Amino acid sequence: MxxxxxxxxxxxxxxxxxxxxxxxxxxxxxxxxxxxxxxxxxxxxxxxxxxxxxxxxxxxxxxxxxxxxxxxxxxxxxxxxxxxxxxxxxxxxxxxxxxxxxxxxxxxxxxxNPVFTVGEQFFDLLSFQGQASLGPVGYWRPRLDRATRARHRAATIEALKSVSLPDPEGLIERYPAELSGGMCQRVLIAMALLxxxxxxxxxxxxxxxxxxxxxxxxxxxxxxxxxxxxxxxxxxxxxxxxxxxxxxxxxxxxxxxxxxxxxxxxxxxxxxxxxxxxxxxxxxxxxxxxxxxxxxxxxxxxxxxxxxxxxxxxxxxxxxxxxxxxxxxxxxxxxxxxxxxxxxxx
Ligand SMILES: Nc1ncnc2c1ncn2[C@@H]1O[C@H](COP(=O)(O)OP(=O)(O)OP(=O)(O)O)[C@@H](O)[C@H]1O
Ligand SMILES: [Mg+2]
The missing domain is CATH 3.40.50.300 (P-loop containing nucleotide triphosphate hydrolases)
Incomplete structure (x- = not known):
């Protein structure tokens, strides 16, 4: 062309x-x-x-x-x-x-990832996306910090709501195997838009x-x-x-x-x-x-x-x-x- x-x-x-x-x-x-x-x-x-x-x-x-x-x-x-x-x-x-x-x-x-809850997978994305290597301190610091956890939880709930997933508060505690295909796809779309x-x-x-x-x-x-x-x-x-x-x-x-x-x-x-x-x-x-x-x-x-x-x-x-x-x-x-x-x- x-x-x-x-x-x-x-x-x-x-x-x-x-x-x-x-x-x-x-x-x-x-x-x-x-x-x-x-x-x-x-x-x-x-x-x-x-x-x-x-x-x-x-x-x-x-x-x-x-x-x-x-x-x-x-x-x-x-x-x-x-x-x-x-x-x-x-x-x-x-x-x-x-x-x-x-x-x-x-x-x-x-x-x-089948072994992590939806909330944990969002947490990792929000905390570590774009970081090449973490080390133990980099990995644990956001996990142990109450304010970071609260902020990421709110962002996750917002993201799940934006793709019309019902009960986002309950959803963040669930594992992928507990979701339907359509729900998994909405979760992935929410992640891609984050x-x-x-x-x-x-x-x-x-x-x-x-x-x-x-x-x-x-x-x-x-x-x-x-x-x-x-x-x-x-x-x-x-x-x-x-x-x-x-x-x-x-x-x-x-x-x-x-x-x-x-x-x-x-x-x-x-x-x-x-x-x-x-x-x-x-x-x-x-x-x-x-x-x-x-x-x-x-x-x-x-x-x-x-x-x-x-x-x-x-x-x-x-x-x-x-x-x-x-x-x-x-x-x-x-x-x-x-x-x-x-x-x-x-
Ligand atoms: N890792 C791999 N090693 C060797 N060949 C591969 C590999 N991955 C894909 N291929 C081959 O490359 C070609 C294109 O595969 P691709 O997955 O891109 O197709 P597609 O257009 O996405 O098909 P579909 O609509 O089924 O998803 C196919 O012939 C496939 O067998
Ligand atoms: Mg394909």
Whole structure:
């Protein structure tokens, strides 16, 4: 995609992010193949794509939480507020992660520590977030200080109330296993909002919940993000939710972004056959059969060059195997990584 003033001012700017690992047979496997993604201040951006396309890996790389080894960033750039995150030291990370950038994780039930009460987990967050090392004095001082405990308790109750959790005074004494999935997710949202972050990364925050609770959680998240003037990168494989929530959308396939643009434009006129396929796979309340996309995601171990979607694409031609199409600007913010984007009507 060509550079523009808007892109250089991005809050989060990911360019050409490549992540891979060396397999047991010493072969090199590439999982993220040059991801380009940007989030601007106050903007809600959806990242969509089938299971396994690399959405969570992208967010983990952004948050510096890739399991390294075995995974490693092999190329590209990640900038947050102009800071080069791939070159950032431990202190810079402590400042950013969990403060300026927070995560609502994909699996609410397994993301809280099962052996501490909700109140203790908030206490740790309020006391120690951003501190690299504590030592016994640093650890015990806030715990033994009555005024600090009272202040953190009040802040926790306030945070739990703000995400509409009933009986926050009782809740702080309970363990995660005593809460429902929706309650755990609200607790995690409250934690993610605690530091007034500039960017919230929400990784499929509703996946583990039933649809009515998921809708409530999404509404709540959206309201809180807008209230705080934060930006949000919202990961989902549900296109209906992406359409409802986001200003812009990035569509990922097999480790790279294949289409992006304003959500309304991409949904009204998709310019990549994969996006068209995803839209056709959305269940509707009519009797029309769901079309879906034939085949499955290619195995990253055997995926060579060329368009990764060509094996499943009705529009593929010989040229699609010859080279990997770059994400090319079509009009305004709309860009597609399809060689035939200008020529075919989807
Ligand atoms: N630690 C790891 N080691 C090796 N491969 C991994 C590792 N973590 C993820 N992968 C692979 O990377 C690819 C992308 O995984 P990722 O979790 O990012 O998918 P996703 O788009 O978030 O899927 P979902 O919608 O199911 O959450 C998958 O092929 C997955 O098997
Ligand atoms: Mg995921």
């Amino acid at each position: 060509t550079s523009s003033a808007a892109e250089t001012e991005a809050l989060l700017d990911v360019r050409g992010l490549t992540v891979g690992f060396t397999d047991v047979d010493r072969s090199s496997v590439t999982l993220l193949r040059g991801v380009d993604l940007a989030v601007h201040r106050g903007e809600i951006v959806a990242l969509v794509g089938e299971s396994g396309c690399g959405k969570t890996l992208t967010t983990r790389a952004v948050l510096g939480l890739l399991p390294t080894p075995p995974l490693a960033v092999r190329g590209g750039e990640i900038h947050f507020e102009g800071i080069d995150l791939l070159a950032a030291d431990g202190d810079a990370w402590q400042e950013l992660r969990g403060r300026a950038m927070t995560l609502v994780p994909q699996h609410p039930l397994s993301s809280l 530091s007034n972050p500039r960017l919230i990364i929400a990784d499929e925050p509703g996946t583990a919940l039933d649809v009515t609770i998921e809708a409530q959680i999404n509404r709540l998240l959206l309201t809180k993000v807008r209230e705080q003037g934060a930006a949000m990168l919202y990961i989902t494989h549900d296109l209906g939710i992406a359409r409802e929530l986001s200003d812009r959308v990035f569509v990922m396939y097999a480790g790279s972004v294949v289409e992006t643009g304003r959500t309304g434009d991409v949904f009204a006129r998709p310019r990549h056959p994969y996006t068209r396929g995803l839209l056709d796979a959305v269940p509707r309340l009519s009797s029309a059969p769901i079309k879906g996309i034939r085949g499955v995601l290619p195995d990253p171990k055997t995926l060579g060059s060329g368009c990764a979607f060509r094996f499943r694409c009705d529009y593929a031609i010989a040229a699609c195997a010859a080279r990997t199409p770059p994400l090319s600007q079509l009009s305004g913010l709309h860009a597609s990584a399809c060689l035939r984007a200008e020529e075919i009507t989807l």
